[in-house]
């Protein structure tokens with residue numbers, strides 16, 4: 001019936017769908033308010049889902065190129081990878097290295113997580129698997145010095161892409177966030193525009209805390225892109241919508257498994273189709 | 277302590293000062309704020325719904341205590357209910373059974389199992405027990421190295437697993453090795469896995485059957501969102517877990533997942549992880565958790 005309002009049950013089902021996807025209660029309320037105006041008359045739940053997707057899509061679309069094969073890269077192109085503990089930084093670095101290697105690039109991994117037990121060994125295995133070089137110091141050495149040496153060595157050895165692993169840290173720990181700034185600064189001492197990219201890794205299983213993570217990591221290290229990992233589970237990763245909307249940082253890749261091939265460029269349409 | 281939510285509630289109830297009982301109308305206005313707070317804290321949608329309905333029933337018609345504003349009164353009820361739901365009494369590890377006993381750690385990738393194994397080793401040592409760390413993660417690169425390093429940091433022996441071994445065999449052989457080395461408590465560090473990964477979930481069942489652990493603990497990240505219910509339910513259905521450890525509570529996560537997990541499994545939260553260091557493990561306090569979830 002044209003002009004008919006959405007009934008309460010339909011709205012409630014929709015609300016449940018959005019909130020359980022981790023979109024957040026505020027954004028959900030806004031989306032539903034927008035929909036009630038726009039979609040009056042739609043009663044079929046599938047049509048409603050489509051209407052919601054159309055509303056969200058503009059938030060997620062991005063015109064920045066993510067394809068490593070075609071985008072211009074500095075030489076060496078330095079990528080710093082950051083995030084809270086256990087989200088998948090080191091694994092993502094392995095996968096990313098593989099993508100650049102597949103484009104014929106010479107890749108170096110830099111083991112600037114000198115803190116977590118066996119973090120260096122873990123990154124070394126990824127370097128072996130992907131045919132990347134690795135620069136590492138001893139455990140517990142200064143991560144800023146490792147990062148500096150990494151960029152320096154990469155320039156000397158004609159490396160195309162440098163990917164710097166950092167220790168997981170909670171965004172609320174002031175001293176650790178200061179350390180992150182120092183690591184970042186140290187790279188620009190040897191190459192003024194490095195790092196060229198700062199990737200924030202977020203776990204798709206995370207709820208509303210991802211907002212605080214993004215806010216504080218962005219403040220400390222000027223995040224240029226987000227990687228959303230662990231989308232191969234049942235979590236929908238709805239926080240991405242809020243993040244894209246609130247911070248304007250593009251979601252660049254998604255992680256869909258633990259293997260080297262399990263990293264894909266973010267596709268907003270496919271992401272939303274998987275969500276509802 | 278109670279600023280955030282209580283400020284909001286007090287403004288909702290401002291008009292009511294001096295009225296003797298909480299009415300349905302003003303309760304509903306207040307509960308909207310509570311609902312918002314719980315959802316923001318990542319408590320699962322359906323659990324919030326049930327919780328709000330229960331609170332409403334308790335609050336409507338309740339006499340406002342003279343010492344409290346209506347806002348404080350609602351907070352008090354919510355807080356009490358939340359604490360009760362989370363389990364009032366503290367529950368320790370279950371270490372009953374024929375020595376050597378095993379405690380098995382399970383959970384999603386990156387939730388904090390390996391670190392928690394080392395933390396529990398420290399905890400058990402303090403209680404005079406002789407822990408034995410068992411790396412049963414043969415998949416993640418350098419997972420065995422990680423536990424070996426942690427073991428040497430905390431001076432607890434570590435079983436010499438090899439990535440070529442089968443995790444069930446590792447756990448079985450580790451029992452024998454523990455006994456030989458005079459250790460009485462095995463801590464089994466399993467690989468992270470998705471709750472929907474049939475083959476790997478079956479592997480956990482295999483370990484459980486092989487060594488009959490006295491306790492099986494789900495290690496869950498405090499930052500987990502709405503999916504916490506699916507995760508907890510799946511692990512519990514397959515393994516009948518004995519409890520939960522909530523890791524990474526040292527940040528600003530409100531930890532609503534704790535309530536979701538407790539609600540769907542009925543299993544107690546036994547410890548919380550509050551840092552990366554091996555001593556950063558604390559007993560779980562339901563009242564503190566309630567304050568955290570409410571954002572207070």
Ligand SMILES: Nc1nc2c(ncn2[C@@H]2O[C@H](COP(=O)(O)OP(=O)(O)OP(=O)(O)O)[C@@H](O)[C@H]2O)c(=O)[nH]1
Pocket residue numbers: 083084085086087088089090091092113116119166167168169229230231232233254255256257258262385386416468470
């Ligand atoms: N299912 C799944 N697991 C993943 C994905 N990405 C990483 N993992 C797993 O998540 C766990 C943690 O990954 P790491 O790469 O070590 O995470 P990290 O952020 O480097 O961790 P810290 O350095 O300790 O902070 C490992 O078991 C990985 O195999 C993904 O996209 N899907």
Ligand SMILES: Nc1nc2c(ncn2[C@@H]2O[C@H](COP(=O)(O)OP(=O)(O)OP(=O)(O)O)[C@@H](O)[C@H]2O)c(=O)[nH]1
Pocket residue numbers: 085086116168170383384385386387388389390391392413416419466467468469523524525526548549550551552556
């Ligand atoms: N801040 C903080 N970090 C923690 C806590 N517990 C674990 N971590 C960190 O979280 C990350 C992942 O911890 P692990 O113990 O490797 O997690 P896991 O579950 O064994 O990971 P997988 O074996 O890959 O599934 C590491 O960086 C740990 O230092 C905690 O309570 N607080």
Ligand SMILES: [K+]
Pocket residue numbers: 204205230231232233234235236
């Ligand atoms: K997931």
Ligand SMILES: [Mg+2]
Pocket residue numbers: 089090091113119165166167168
């Ligand atoms: Mg790492």
Ligand SMILES: [Mg+2]
Pocket residue numbers: 389390391413419465466467468
């Ligand atoms: Mg582990």
